[in-house]
Amino acid sequence: MTKQSHAFQAEVAQLLHLVTHSLYSNKEIFLRELISNASDACDKLRFEALADTSLYGEQPELRVRIAFDKAARTLTVTDTGIGMSQDEAVAHLGTIAKSGTREFMARLSGDQKADAQLIGQFGVGFYSGFIVADRITVESRRAGLPPEQGVRWTSDGSGAFEVEAITRAERGTSVTLHLREDALEYADGWRIKELINKYSDHIALPIQMEGEQWEEGKEEGQPGQMVKTGEWETVNQATALWTRPKKDISDEQYTQFYEQIAHDWQPPLAWTHNRVEGATEYTQLLYLPSHAPFDLWDREKKAGVKLYVRRVFIMDEAEQLLPRYLRFVKGVIDSADLPLNVSRELLQESRDVRAIREGNTRRVLGLLEDLAKAPAAATPAPTADDAAVTDVQDKNEAQAGDKYATFWREFGAVLKEGLGEDAGNRERIARLLRYASTTSDRASVTLDDYKARMKEGQKAIYYITADSLAAAKGSPQLELFKKKGIEVLLMTDRVDEWSLSFLREFDGTPLQSVAKGAVDLGDLQDAAEKKAAEEAAEAVKPLIEHLKEALKDSVEDVRVTTRLVDSPACLVVKDAGMSLQLERLMRQAGQAVPATKPVLEINPEHPLVKKLEGNPHFDDLAHILFDQALLAEGGLPQDPAAYVRRVNALLA
Template sequence: MKQFKTESKKLLDLMINSIYTNKEIFLRELISNASDALDKLSFEAIKNPDLGVDQSTLAIRLSFDKEARSVTVSDNGIGMTKAELDENLGTIAHSGSEQFREANADRQGEDIDIIGQFGVGFYSSFMVATKVRVVSRALGADEAFVWESDGVRGYSIEPAGEGERSGAEEHGTDVILFLRESSESDDTDQYLSEGGLRDLVTRYSNYVRHPIQMMVTKSRQKPKPEDAPDDYKPEYEDYQELDTLNSMTPIWKKRQSEVKQEDYNEFYQSTFHDWSDPARTVSFHAEGALSYDALLFIPSRRPFDLYSKDYEKGLALYSSNVLIQEKCADLVPDYYNFVHGVVDSPDVSLNISRETLQQNSQLRAIARRVEKKIHSELEDMRDNDRESYETFFENFGRGIKFGIYNSYGMKAADLADLLLFWSAQEGKQVTFAEYADAMPEGQDKIYFAAGDSRERLEQVPAVRSALDHGFDVLLCTQDVDEFMFQVMRSWHQDGTEGDSEHEGAKERDLELANVANADLDFATDDEKAEAEKATSEHQELFDDLKESLGDKVTSVRVAAGLGDAPATIASEGPVSLEMERVISQGPDADAASAPKAQRVLQLNATHPVFAKLVAAKEAGDKDRLALLGSILYDQALLVEGLPVDDPVEFARNVAKLM
């Protein structure tokens, strides 16, 4: 018995138990080797037509034997001589396919599509097998040889027995795996069934360019006997038929003009398990120093687990039509995690197991192109199919917003123009550009309000005040909105956004301003003058109210332009009222350490309630003043959608007032 070259036992044990993490890929590796053998024969046939090779008969054949617990992968490819068996299978990490590919690099992808690279895929067989037997006859050779090993003590090479590829036309290779016994942790029985092998082929090798065939059991109705009675019930029988298990030609290799949208829809639904058609389909191809094919789908509906911790983003990555990763997260950024699709490239650098990728410039270059394509498709949908885009944004816009927030605003220049917000003035969704185009002369800010619902925000005094004074307000109801605005700070209009005929369109930076900020004032000059007068005349009233409310507020003041609202709560500093609410409702919220907004109680000096406050102050009734101040504070909180500090006390105070 020959010993493996190199420190075989250590290396083979390390490889079998460490390189591969998923045992079921053994079939992918053996099919890939068989495909390489067929490609080598095809190449020889092209160079030498006298060989008389009928390329239409080239195929990979699978079979299994439950009693012998064996799985066989056969091909009628170029085969191996005794010396090649010794060199290719006896030398770990020697790749005959890689040598062949390097020698014929100018034809790779044209007449041949060699998959093998590292010379270790064959040994993945020992993850599931106790013994592997390889029978191979080289093209034009006089006899076949058998390589056999248990993966531990070495290997042997002997002449093949009678009936084992004995004819000159029987060139090719049989790889026979004798499987381990099944256990709770290692179910090898699944590979001894038609369904088990078909599933592995469909998952990993569906697009290998050669047919992968297997005899399968089918059922058919028996002919009806001539003398069958009137109540005859049809009878069925099982029969065996050679079936092709793989699709061979991947849809992403075809030009978009060659494929009907119905075919894309069918592929999308079956591959990504969605009952809806995609909203958009993007197919593109790149050739040159870095070649790849990509097929992307923007879903029309949000998966139920999109925002759960169990959701996995990523595109399916293939190399030469062989699945490498079902979800390659590096190919798509987090904010486009909803995109499904396939990328197939023979040029990406794989690691030795082909289960993961080496981080390299090729992968990053593909990812950048994918991102640009997605962005371009979304812009086209926004501009030319607004109804569909609004549906898309309702489903996936939160992730795009989080992409801006999570990048600390660095992605704002790329993503901000994809955002949509509800315009309180227009009563519809608008972009930043559309908001800016409609601003009145002299407005230099984009105003927004954040809360849990549009209906409530429309009734907030600050929003009504802005609208009453001619300023539109973006109503933001997602938890990430205000956090995103804080890292953005402003939106840049480059002068070409929106309506090009709008006279006010020019390059400028527009500050993003929360209408609930205490420093924001929409009042007219007359309203401001009236508020200043009330402030100077009733400063002691404000001081008394501040004292009675204690640390609930940082100050009490008059605000102009509040309309019919008696009072409102505003905030100062970096934490707004809405941010406080969102943080307090988080899963890890800690009431003691959570940041609090600096609250300001703003009073409307033109409202009849203010006169009641003044009367209580002039009468020296501190208790009534404190009562009125507490009720006004709690009412203002309720209007803002915030809980009152003490509901029992609030109810008691209302009862006292009544």
């Protein structure tokens, strides 16, 4: 065949423009695509040779070699795979999304599909070479054809290509990129090795490069240079750790792999490694880090696991494969096939993607459940070294091996987001929650623990939210609960208010904020207490009306309460209202907050309240009472200067 010119199909010009300008987020991905195509060609030969071993000819080795010449501005990727005939070169290299692999897969049926699971189905990766090259030359010979039936394909990507017959001694394909002036970095051995290690390290074929060594200048003052040794060296691992049986992988190897993919030099807390089979087949190797990254709360930061398809690296942060509240998880997902868009950088939402995300979520939650069930070792006595430790409790936790306590300290607030984001797993997440309480300053109390300690006749799980543990413990709303010995959960994470709006009950028991609604302890208050409260409310009716008038611009209502023991007053909101804590958080975040007023509850037995009626400074005292109640629950007076003036006037 003499040299012939062919026009690309109509869409090629548009595609090439897309490829070179916007299809890929960075140029370097072209090498991933070419190596992936070379690997696919070798996989295809291996499969076809099952029926015809003569296809190997005198070249039994399957490999990929990469050569470069900076002076000539070329980069060549050569494989010993199935190769192409002249007709296949015209058809497959001149047509969009038709690499030959897709047609090959379509011809398979029955058990052959299982045997060919490693063969790729991507069609436009070859064209990514034009991102860095102004001309591409492909030389190929199909396995089983004689040397004189080789083919050379050439194009500058402008809309046409040329094909001619050549004599090619070796089976397989060589793709030579004639690099643009601004892409000469890809004719550098160190740069190419870096990209292979990043994108194709786990290709299950040897990827070889010609060795280089440093040669000093022959004459004094003459600069040295890197020269090729003539020996080919394998530069990839050629094996994927996650594809090996778990029994063949040591804990040390798992840890080393984590450090490599997470760029974290602290060992992980735990990991899970599984092969999932069924309608969607994939391998998962997922890790729980031992500490939170500095940008954990950066909502703009992408987070996710590494995605491979048949051991070919696709993307660093596959966010679609884990829910947002598990963004701290590191690891690898290797799928036999996933629907990707043409750039192979963005996952398309599909049944397979949803199945993998749900499977990963279940696996991570199961791993956390196992950690939570593991008993912590006894806390050892402090040593002399503890004097140098800022938080001895944290050190003791680490010494005790309580991995879940470590996880909760680092990532508990993030896991709480799952209450709102993952309704299907809400109950599982709820059982993983840990809180401090009025019986424990450590965030170690589970909802199951709380229920097991509930008093007879107690009908709710009580909790309070605050900015800090000290503020929560000192809240006036807790006074009656402390007096009655009723445990209250102390919640101090900013996410608590939001997340609990999705957790109305746990295991059939409602959750009740002690700062919402009128206190009603039901059977935990005897008849005498209830009668005394009713009589007190009746006795101070005039005072209540007077306070309502004085504070009409600040409160929605004033009422007598039984929740206070030592404090004169406190602020609460109605059952369905927005808590004062959530209102503050929304304002701090710059969110619009609906105009609401709290309810002022007073303790009629407190001396300050008893002195209010008939006092000539009633209005000032009423406002001080309100502002002090606001301060006690973590807020600030609307007019701090006025509050100071009122207090100073009384002190004087």
